Amino acid sequence: MPFSCASAILEDLTGQPVSDHFIHETFEQVGTHAKLEAVIPDQAQIAERIREAPTGKWRPILVVVSDGANLPTRPRAPRDASRGPGRYQEAKGFRLYLVAKERMIHLANWHQIQHEGQFGEDLARVAQRIPRQKVRVALLGDGADWLWKHMTACFPRGRQVLDYYHCAEHVYEVAKAQYGEKSPEALPWVEGTLCSLFYAEIDNVISSLQRMEPRNDQAAELIRKLIGYLNNNRRRIHYRSDRLAGYPIGSGAIESANKFICHTRMKRSGAWWVKENGNAMLRIRCSLYNGTFDRVFDRYKQAECAKAGHGHACP
Numbered sequence: 001m002p003f004s005c006a007s008a009i010l011e012d013l014t015g016q017p018v019s020d021h022f023i024h025e026t027f028e029q030v031g032t033h034a035k036l037e038a039v040i041p042d043q044a045q046i047a048e049r050i051r052e053a054p055t056g057k058w059r060p061i062l063v064v065v066s067d068g069a070n071l072p073t074r075p076r077a078p079r080d081a082s083r084g085p086g087r088y089q090e091a092k093g094f095r096l097y098l099v100a101k102e103r104m105i106h107l108a109n110w111h112q113i114q115h116e117g118q119f120g121e122d123l124a125r126v127a128q129r130i131p132r133q134k135v136r137v138a139l140l141g142d143g144a145d146w147l148w149k150h151m152t153a154c155f156p157r158g159r160q161v162l163d164y165y166h167c168a169e170h171v172y173e174v175a176k177a178q179y180g181e182k183s184p185e186a187l188p189w190v191e192g193t194l195c196s197l198f199y200a201e202i203d204n205v206i207s208s209l210q211r212m213e214p215r216n217d218q219a220a221e222l223i224r225k226l227i228g229y230l231n232n233n234r235r236r237i238h239y240r241s242d243r244l245a246g247y248p249i250g251s252g253a254i255e256s257a258n259k260f261i262c263h264t265r266m267k268r269s270g271a272w273w274v275k276e277n278g279n280a281m282l283r284i285r286c287s288l289y290n291g292t293f294d295r296v297f298d299r300y301k302q303a304e305c306a307k308a309g310h311g312h313a314c315p
Contacts (some may be wrong), residue, residue, distance in 0.1 A: 167229075174224050
């Protein structure tokens with residue numbers, strides 16, 4: 001919730017007036033201690049969750065899924081000064097969770113407004129905490145090159161799975177352009193194409209697309225793009241064998257995380273974030289979702305006690 005709402009609710013609950021400026025300042029201080037090493041569960045915690053995951057004849061699946069979320073940012077400026085024009089920047093995020101006996105067990109979320117190199121470094125640090133011999137690894141994502149570059153570098157033996165629903169969107173776009181949105185030819189073509197892709201018949205689908213006679217320039221361009229998309233991702237399209245082995249084929253888990261962690265708080269009407277504050281908010285929200293906020297707050301509390309001269313006597 002906005003800081004002003006938090007201030008009013010806190011006073012209603014406790015009778016203690018606390019300004020929204022104080023809450024904002026405290027948030028910034030806590031955010032400086034919400035570093036990756038504290039926000040992400042440690043190696044022992046992750047191993048324990050894997051150990052407790054229900055299993056059948058196969059090891060549980062560790063799913064690594066990545067995506068980006070565009071968030072409103074603005075330049076830093078004094079409180080009463082003009083803030084200048086804002087712009088949207090991408091918060092690159094990843095989520096790790098377990099699939100065991102069709103149950104989903106959350107492990108970790110991490111989202112930051114940063115370039116892809118930093119994203120890769122963060123994912124690599126988290127990957128070091130994973131006991132790989134205890135799990136089967138699945139890598140899930142859309143067609144973004146930066147995403148696959150870093151996921152495969154961190155988990156080189158992970159099973160790569162192209163998000164089925166993202167793939168289907170491209171197929172529907174071609175059908176709409178080629179046949180018309182509500183034409184009787186569109187749906188049978190889409191269903192046949194997706195069925196072929198489900199059974200990994202990539203060459204058949206590409207051959208069919210190449211034989212198409214585009215009805216206009218837009219259809220021709222979308223057909224060209226779909227052929228390139230399927231060629232670039234052909235090793236990631238094997239949905240039937242994925243489902244038989246228990247692997248997920250959709251990236252809804254990261255879409256949900258983007259909404260809950262990023263959009264719900266940071267895309268409120270009129271909200272524009274200084275990048276540093278936005279990243280602090282993302283780290284704190286990730287710690288709440290990961291179950292590590294107490295560890296983050298303890299770091300803040302100990303630092304404040306040390307600053308006040310209490311040393312290690314802080315309760």
